[in-house]
Amino acid sequence: MISNRTLVKVAVYGLVACIGGVVYVRHELQSRVRNGEYFVQALQHLNSSAGAVKLLGSPIKDTAFDLGDESKNSCDGQTAKFEVSVKGPIDRGTMFFWSSRKEEGWNLDRMELEVRSQKDKRFIIKKSLSE
The missing domain is CATH 3.10.450 (Nuclear Transport Factor 2; Chain: A,)
Known part of the structure; x- marks a missing residue:
């Protein structure tokens, strides 16, 4: 059985990874626009x-x-x-x-x-x- 503490850690790490991914994609899209002619x-x-x-x-x-x-x-x-x-x-x-x-x-x-x-x-x- 997995402890609640472990589940919370997995959820927090997953959330941080998702937020990081969104920030990265947003930054890349804005960079493409900024570099557009x-x-x-x-x-x-x-x-x-x-x-x-x-x-x-x-x-x-x-x-x-x-x-x-x-x-x-x-x-x-x-x-x-x-x-x-x-x-x-x-x-x-x-x-x-x-x-x-x-x-x-x-x-x-x-x-x-x-x-x-x-x-x-x-x-x-x-x-x-x-x-």
């Missing part, structure tokens, strides 16, 4: 924007995004849209970007920035061509 391009564009640098400071880094919320963050291979938390030495904010895939690669279609110190405003960093 559309994501790298968007972050480079934000860092090269004089307006964004004035609001956030330089360098601007991404901090978080929720891959589970497909209404805010998704990529289907042809289009990508993301809502990413960003920070700089001056302020924090949220970068919104939309990209589409063309024959020559990804194209940043539109980018907006919302900063924590001015929550009621959203700054347009890049307009879409149709505007």
Whole structure:
């Protein structure tokens, strides 16, 4: 017969292994997105924007995004849209970007920035061509 203490240890080790696995998979998925051409391009564009640098400071880094919320963050291979938390030495904010895939690669279609110190405003960093 197995003691309750042994069962508790097995349950705890199993739980730790499951949580570790979930954290690892989440980290790997986010790394793939962060290394994607559309994501790298968007972050480079934000860092090269004089307006964004004035609001956030330089360098601007991404901090978080929720891959589970497909209404805010998704990529289907042809289009990508993301809502990413960003920070700089001056302020924090949220970068919104939309990209589409063309024959020559990804194209940043539109980018907006919302900063924590001015929550009621959203700054347009890049307009879409149709505007």
